[in-house]
Amino acid sequence: MVKYSLDMAEKNHMRLxxxxxxxxxxxxxxVRSLEKMALHAAENGAETCFITPQDFASFPMPTYPEIRLSLTLPRMVGKIMERMAPTHVHIATEGPIGFAARRHCRARNIPFTTSYHTRFPEYVAARAPIPEEWTYRLIxxxxxxxxxxMVSTSSLARELAGRGFQRIMPWSRGVDTHLFRPRDTRLTLGTGPVFLTVSRLAVEKNIAAFLALDLPGTKVVVGDGPARRDLEARFPDTVFLGALSGEALAQVYASADVFVFPSLTDTFGIVMLEALASGLPIAAYPVTGPSDxxxxxxxxxxDWDLRLAALAALSISRDACRTAAEGYTWEASARQFFGNIREAHAAASAAVAA
Structure with a gap:
């Protein structure tokens, strides 16, 4: 069995x-954030290895078949962890793998860090009659x-601290400004102005609030998910492009006029950074993520009047949007991520030595 300890965590080279x-x-x-951390691990004196749903049999999540839930147990996860011999452990999600990894770590006194990505209490409450506070207690x-x-924004940190969460560390995100950029040539997406959103099409994303707005021009949606069929039926005048990535997605961003972000529950919203890097102003509600x-x-x-926000955003300079996005880099995000892990372990070591 691999021996884990805070001493191992103090080694200069991190195997996370x-x-x-x-x-x-x-x-x-x-997924995008974790991939970027792996890409920038070496420059931060680290290497990464992953335990993911691809390591196990899985089944589609009820009401959301695009997400698959792993059929795993702590002992199965534990064997993989012992084989990988990490010096540090980070648990990114509160799903079957995350809970199994947490249980294995606690049973063997293995220190670990976590990150808060998703408002599961609100997502669960949107699908089942389960009070949010019950889920918050579990999380x-x-x-x-x-x-x-780790949390992505200061407003989310304040909110979670108010709910009793402790040892909160900041971890912002980045954007690829080489891929997502203003372009001279624009796609023809419909009559202008073009209002765009990029999102998973699920009830918690509040896409219908955007599509129901009385706006001139054309509404465009990029993304897929369990709500797509219903949204297409309810809003036949909307252009649905499905899931896009890479160059195809970047071209759509650069061909729109305003990016509308209707979510009330996202903890950050990387798509907003991609839009800004492409020169698109944001229209959104004044909630966590957009506010930050x-x-x-x-x-x-x-504005709580999303239509007013979308129309007012049309007058914003695209250059100003690009400048705002350039303040977010994946390099800086990775430095913060790996730095948080080292600082958390150092603090724990100091507490043990005291």
């Missing part, structure tokens, strides 16, 4: 095992046994 229930073929901010216990919990990214930068309009 990341346990995550979110992985390919899913397309979301969790608070999950993260509370780690050395630290847009704030007083002048690169978007936040």
């Amino acid at each position: 095992l990341i346990a995550t229930d979110a992985w390919h073929p899913q397309i979301n901010g969790v 608070r216990r999950f993260h509370g046994s780690g050395l630290g919990m 990214i847009v704030g007083d930068t002048g690169c978007g309009v936040l």
Whole structure:
């Protein structure tokens, strides 16, 4: 059996095992963020290895078949962890893999860090009659046994601290400004102005609030998910392009006029950074995520009247949006991520030595 200890965690070179229930073929901010951390690991004195749903048999999540839930047990995860011999462990999600990894770590006194990506209490409440506080109690216990919990924005940190979460660490995100950029040639997506959103099409994303707005021009939706068929039936005048990535996605961003972000529950919203890097102003509600990214930068309009915000955003300079996005890099995000892990372990070592 591999021997884990805080002494191992103090070694200069980090071999980080990341346990995550979110992985390919899913397309979301969790997967993208973890991939970017792996790409920038070496420059931060680290290497990464993953435990993902691809390591186990799985079944489709009820009401959301695009997400697959792993059929795993702590002993199965434990064997993989012992084989990979990490010096550090990071648990990214509160799913079957995350809970199994947490249980294995706690049973063997293995220190670990976590990150808070998704508002599961709100997502669960949107699908089942389960009070949010019940789920928050479970999630608070999950993260509370780690050395630290990373969150993406200051407003989310304040909110979770108010709910009793502790040892909160900041971990912002980045954007590929080479791929996502303003372009001279624009696709013909419909009559202008073009209002765009890029999202998983699920009830918690609140896409219908955008599509129901009385706006001139054309509404365009990029993404797929369990709500797509219903949204297509309810809003036949909307252009649905399905899931896109890479160059195809970047071209759509650069061909729109305003990016509308109707979510009330996202913890960050990497798509907003991609839009800004492409020169698109943001229209959104004044909630966590948009409030942190847009704030007083002048690169978007936040209002509880989303139609008013979308129309007002049309007058914002595309250059100002691009400038705002350039403040977010994946290099800086990775430095923060790996730095958080080292600091959390150092603090735990100091506490043990005291």
